[in-house]
Amino acid sequence: MSTKILNVGIAGLGRLGKRHAQQLARNTPGARLVAACSPVAAELDWARDELGIDRCHDSLEAMLAAPDIDAIVLVTPTTLHADQTSACLRAGKHVFVEKPLSLDVATCEAVEAVAKQHPDRVAMVGFVRRFDPSYAEAKAAIDQGALGKPFLVRSQTCDQNDESGFFVRFAESSGGIFMDCSVHDIDLARWMLGNPKATRVFASGTIAIHEGLRPFGDVDNGLAIVEFEGGQRAVFYASRTMPHGHETTTEVIGTTGTLQVGMGAHLSRVQYRDASGVGHRALPDFFARFGDAFRLEMEAFVAACRGERPSPLTLNDATEATRIGQAITQSLRTGLPVTC
Ligand code: NAI
Structure with a gap:
């Protein structure tokens, strides 16, 4: 179990991403929202002005390159989830990905295979209910x-x-x-x-x-x-x-x-x-x-990343x-x- 505060970066600041960002910035014990990425400048302005996030990027890659970021929360369009989840795991980050992981079963299975190569990283899908x-x-x-x-x-x-x-x-x-x-x-x-x-x-x-x-x-x-x-x-x-x-x-x-x-x-x-x-x-x-439920879901992800409890959801739940x-x-x- 880690006592270190989890440094989190968020990708996607749309309808749901803004909610997750507010949650992580203000109301998730054990975590700190340190960076955000979006291709939309106005969304990054919102993160700066509303949440005081000064590390704002126009691509996920920039966040993945930062060694002090422990975990990424993906709230991007569905078509990006699978590739971005794999990229996060390969960069050594824990990852929370919004549902669905992919619209294609083989693609889900491919991401599961990447996760198996990184068993010490948490990979959790957002079935909030x-x-x-x-x-x-x-x-x-x-x-x-x-x-x-x-x-x-x-x-x-x-x-x-x-x-x-x-x-x-x-x-x-x-x-x-x-x-x-x-x-x-x-x-x-x-x-x-x-x-x-x-x-x-x-x-x-x-x-x-x-x-x-x-x-x-x-x-x-x-x-x-x-x-x-x-x-x-x-x-x-x-x-x-x-x-x-x-x-x-x-x-x-x-x-x-x-x-x-x-x-x-x-x-x-x-x-x-x-x-x-x-x-x-x-x-x-x-x-x-x-x-x-959105609050408790993010708390569960952070707790899993900090080794306090196992992740309640796996990528296989997403595949099935x-x-x-x-x-x-x-x-x-x-x-x-x-x-x-
Ligand atoms: P949205 O279209 O409002 O937001 C998408 C965000 O991703 C935007 O901020 C956009 O700028 C950003 N984005 C696009 N390309 C990007 C890239 N390459 N890198 C980083 N950011 C990028 O969509 P919404 O409604 O927020 O949904 C996002 C995801 O959340 C979807 O996959 C959806 O299925 C899921 N969702 C889950 C819900 C739940 O109940 N768990 C409810 C609503 C959405």
Whole structure:
């Protein structure tokens, strides 16, 4: 275990990168954000002005060359994750990479092989939901046998409709709705069911609002069924068009009990009653839902780098999520079941 403060550099200061940067700069015990990189000058200005980071670079290579940087947090576009993760490991850095590691299974496996050559470096993928206190409680209950044998997971990631269709602009590189959104549900299902091997998937979907997705073979509402070895099953739903807010929910069904996480998209515990009925305010987006989890995730990465506890997530978790996500995407595009 190290008592040294971990020097961290961050790559990518976009929608999520800024959040991770704020977390690391202000609120992550044992770590210090010392450098940032982005090809966008305005983002580096933000890091300088908002966070007081004076080591700002326009390329990852410059951060990797700095011997005093211990760990890199990658919050860059998905298409860059795999190569950048390998580059960080080869430079002797610990690395946290946002999900998904790659849209391609062979590429994930190649990064795993690089990680195996650097066993003393932490390589962790950002499946943030595992750090949400409610999901952690559910997993602990399952491990203690509260549901008997869990055999079915029903999980959804449903975003509030964004009329600007911002995700349509990223449709070419996001990998589609299942790789972008359901990859979290896929990871949760594997985790809750004890990492069974997926054997076959079926998927379907529809475009309810965002016609701009059609040229990319993508949908704004998608459904998938995954069969696992041994009879366990998972059902996923992903949507970009919810009218009320962000609703991530998961149900786990076992032989002696069931549990549900996140039903109702509650923003708070306040309930309102008036002539129109009874209701509550809804979560607007995933930041509102998973703020605590993003903090705890970064704390877990830093603790693993400092040797305080093992990394709770491996690159193999990322590979297996991509394997299932890609099979689902292929099933959506072909209309046929796909063997994993
Ligand atoms: P974004 O497009 O807002 O940000 C990407 C950032 O990467 C920008 O700052 C851009 O300037 C920077 N960048 C581009 N090329 C670069 C390079 N060569 N080197 C360094 N920086 C570079 O994207 P967003 O929404 O922040 O997503 C980033 C990643 O995080 C994606 O892979 C996405 O899948 C993942 N993500 C994960 C979420 C989760 O729930 N865990 C939620 C949202 C995004």
